[in-house]
Amino acid sequence: MSDYLNELNPVQRLAAETTEGPVMIIAGAGSGKTRVLTYRIAHIMEKGNDAFNILSLTFTNKAAREMKERIAKIVGSKEAKNIWMGTFHSIFAKILRFEAEKLGYPSNFTIYDTDDSKSVIKDILKQLNLDDKVYKPSLVLNRISSAKNSLISAHQYANNPITQAEDRASNKPLLGQVYLAYQKRNFKSGAMDFDDLLYNTNVLLRDFPDVLVKYQSKFKYILVDEYQDTNFSQYVIVKQLAARFQNICVVGDDAQSIYSFRGANIQNILNFEKDYPDLKTFKLEQNYRSTQTIVKAASAVIAINKDQFKKNIFTDNEEGEKIKIIKSNTDNEEGQKVAASIYETHFTQQAHYKDFAILYRTNAQSRSFEEAMRKLNIPYRIYGGVSFYQRKEIKDVLSYFRLSINHNDDESLKRIINYPTRGIGQTTIDKIMLAAMEHDISMWQVLDNLKDFNIGINSGTALKISEFTTMIKTFSMMIPYKDAFECANHIAVTSGIVKDLYHDKTPEGVSRYENIQELLNGIKDFVEQERTPQEEELKGAIFNNNTEANPVELFDSPEQTVELKTLDEFMQEITLLTDVDKESEDEKNSDKVSMMTIHASKGLEFPYVHIVGLEENLFPSQMALNSRSELEEERRLFYVAITRAEKKATISFATTRYRFGNIIYCEPSRFIDELDEDCVDFPREPERAKFSDDAFVRSTRPFQKPMESIDFRTKGSDFNKAEPKQINFSPPKKLIPLAKRMAATNTPSDNSANANLRIGSVVEHEKFGIGEITAIEGVYPEAKASIQFRNSGEKNLLLKYAKLKVVM
DNA sequence: AGCCCCGGTGAAGTC
């Protein structure tokens, strides 16, 4: 039975066997981290510990599911299922459901997604009479979110001189008031946003010592995966829970920390030792995933960062193919070339399409690849983007579910009170909202006690309202007694949504109808799955192991504990699914190329990986050029991208790209320069012959124009001024960076004629047609010309690149 | 109440 440990290398094995006390495992990409975690948990159980006492926090629910499956093979599936394993959000949402009433929330609280939250913010801005152009809802929400993730309450925020000063400086002095109102509104609606799930867990553990003790005692062994991406709020939760037994094991790779934008703090892992002085650290440095070439290239890139643990990643795998670089002239051409490359490899290497991934920095880049793949009939699948559950028709149906579960959910109520149309118009809704606001109650409470509020609603409307509330109440009543599918189906039909969409014969209407059917099918699947033990456990068993806790009867009616998967359980499940989680079994097994952002690719691996859009201001993103730490995070992102590849990585960039309907000129990313040249396959373009051999020699001679000319990446940013010498833009041995050489090939050298253009010159552009130069800024080759085209409007073009013919 | 058109504005990443 303990053979399993023999499948580990010595460090892995030690990491798995050291089950007691604080442990940190620094796990390089592809170093068998999941394997270690799996065996470690199995080992804890083999030593006689109960699965109920193990808490394992993962980055996606899918990772949790897969790990459970693997553990099940060692300890048996019955036991494995009992482990508390899932994302921070889903685990603590479950605990909060159980403890919610202590915090004044109902146990059936609604979880607001980002759209709901934004909608609440918009309402509040209206109510406070603030301009949503200044207080942009998404910015406001971000600010509130980072406050919560730093455990700063609305009250503290509103009274903190520092945040006040910051908000005044950004012309948003009332942000604190918005935060206060936002929390109040959500509380009143019985709703938590994503950050509240963590924030309120902290409140719970802070203010209810008995609860803290209960969970501290329960979770004797705690494991946290992807620890480098935890935020302060998560850090405190873990620290609190682990305080009693200190059997805390965190696993992570500082080199793969890529979520600081949502509050992740790389310092959590870098400083872990300070919190636990008797910490044992294990470094998993052998890579089992990738070729030597890939490992070497990735290591060279990440070595440029300053903030990191020293690691020596190596592999015994074969050397493998060099990294290929594809240069294109436009984003569409990039799509075509990448698709062609995949098509070719698919045949020459007899690779499956599912062996390929296209990874990009931003979702918006997917378009050109989709088009190209369609043209070549290559099957593909896109992760992310607008998720199924965000679609209008799906949100409408879900809003019925949500309102039936929690009547105070104002966001859902507003969505459906007049959909399908039932004669409750905007005027009426406004009156209801006003009354709710005045009395500090939810809209439902106004609707349900309409006669108590003299708000000038005529009897006809009052009747319609009462029909609506009655309908919702009947839905609510059936939820505990019927399974999720029966309820959902009943609601979808009775509410009139299905009918409404069925009669819509436009293609969009048909597709919406199909989506509703798909949702219902999904619910059917859910009903047929076995329930996870955690729900059962929360219904009572949780305290049986735990003598000092008070048994609490949350459910007294026996019907509710029978094996019946209800709609409210379904809703709890889906709100917290990640994109990767939403992938169905069929999709996973289908032979399709995967397309996703690099962020979404974390934890995945593919034999052939295409990393695309390697251009300055795109990757690294222009938003990351303001500080060293942001740039380092971009570099870690690049590191993550490269290390997804098992056999071969391909990198591509385009020299022009559409953005906001305009063509913009792009310079190859500095990250291309940072690759170890020995790992890169140079493109054999004929233009290369133009350069004398010594241009390619690593000479110390500064290169002449035009290559040396302008540096977009530093223009308009004070990045260099702020930290002039801190960053090594490229390793010193390559004085003529690869990317610049590549950019130079193919670039027409006769553009120097453009240096002679003057204001008033009339020129012809192959795309924009004829135009007149109205202004020139700077001196060639930096010169930028404003050209008024007769048919295409005014464009600002860099003369160095612009393909112009002089007309007169 | 619903539809359509216009204009303004905007794309980093996510539980």
Place this chain on the structure above:
DNA sequence: CACCGGGGCT
């Protein structure tokens, strides 16, 4: 270019 929200018309 694409989307969304507002305003105006039917």
